[in-house]
Amino acid sequence: MLVVTAISVVRLKSLFAIAMLSGVFSLLSALLFVVLDAVDVAFTEAAVGAGISTVLVLGTLALTTRHERPTKHSQVVPLFVVAVTAAVLIYGTLDMPNFGSATAPAQTHVSPDYLERSVHEIGVPNVVTAILASYRGYDTLGETAVVFTAGIGVLLLISGLRRRREDEDEDEEGRES
């Protein structure tokens, strides 16, 4: 179903349908995350992807157009680039450990250590929050700063200018009359 959703985003021309389909894609991926035992990530992906992202795309559509015009340049070169990238990536995954194996390098170095240490060092049942806020607290501080910067960026781009333009129009009218 994820594949069907992704391919229909490629083919459709109505941007409103694409906004809805991206929300569907996010919800389906949240389901997949639950199956993969990542409940925190599923929660965040469902809230963010299906909620905020869809609202923002719809808000942009209300301020721009609703349909896409077909492109004029050829589609062969992008297909070729994508095929080459896919081949290289698949060649890279041939070396990776099988899905779910308990002896993979990702499972054996730091994580069992965190799982054991967090029981008596932190004592919080949710290990993901413990790692996020305590063991890797610097990263979370940086991420909060990134969200803050993005908010300031959007405010600079969109919100303040309308007031200044209205003031300029009023000044011009005052000078003319």
Next chain:
Amino acid sequence: MRHHLILRVVTKMLVGTIILFAFYVQFHGDYSPGGGFQAGVIMAVAFIIYGIVFGLDKVQQVFPPWIVHKMLALGVLIYAATGIISLFVGFSYLDYGALSPQHPEHGQHWGILAVEFGVGVTVTGVMVAVYYAFAGRPPRLSDEEW
């Protein structure tokens, strides 16, 4: 949206529940999936849905833009200040053991709570500010063209 009666009634009932759920997710981040980011997004969604159904002016009466802009910076300040408090007591930056030196576990609990609260405040502020910015511009498509 003056003629969508069902939407207005249901939204009025839902907004309180959504805000309560956001507080629950924020403070139970230690015991169940949740934490600062999810709670911030859910809280912002409550205000956004009120703004979509009832109009931007009404939601800006409840939650004025200047409060939102202050909240953006306040969350990051809370996070960084938790680290600086640890510096004052003599531990390293963001070492939560400083918050209660006899019981380092309790210090961790307090530290995680404070830090997640800061994150939640900032994320709420950013999402609501972005929505205000997008919805504040005059739209180019009228209601009939949708």
Next chain:
Amino acid sequence: MSWEFFVGHINYWLFTFLMMTGLYIVVAKGNLVKKIVGLNIFQTSVFMLYISTGKVTGGTAPIFPVDMQIDPEVVYSNPLPHVLILTAIVVGIATTSLGLALIVRIREDFNTIEEDDLVEIEKALARDENELYHQAIGDRV
């Protein structure tokens, strides 16, 4: 290429296919909003690939019981990729919101959001600037 190898790796290939779909949308389509949606699809499939490396067969979600009585028989899935992906999701929406804000401003200034039209407009602007520059230089030389 045993059957076990195939079943153990098919998840990576499936997520790679989704990634390539997202990449194709970004590269090939001209509409700017569609490109941002394609970028979102690309990011989400990268997250799926990353989290699938953290799953342990027979494991459960990495949350201890509330009274903290740890049963040593229970296998927990790896919590470290979850933490990294949480950060990545939030950075992803930051990028998306900035990109959409830029699209709104582009639409207001140039009245189009198709890439082909934007290339034409930029070429015309560059031509005008070039003419002005040559006129100014011509006066001095």
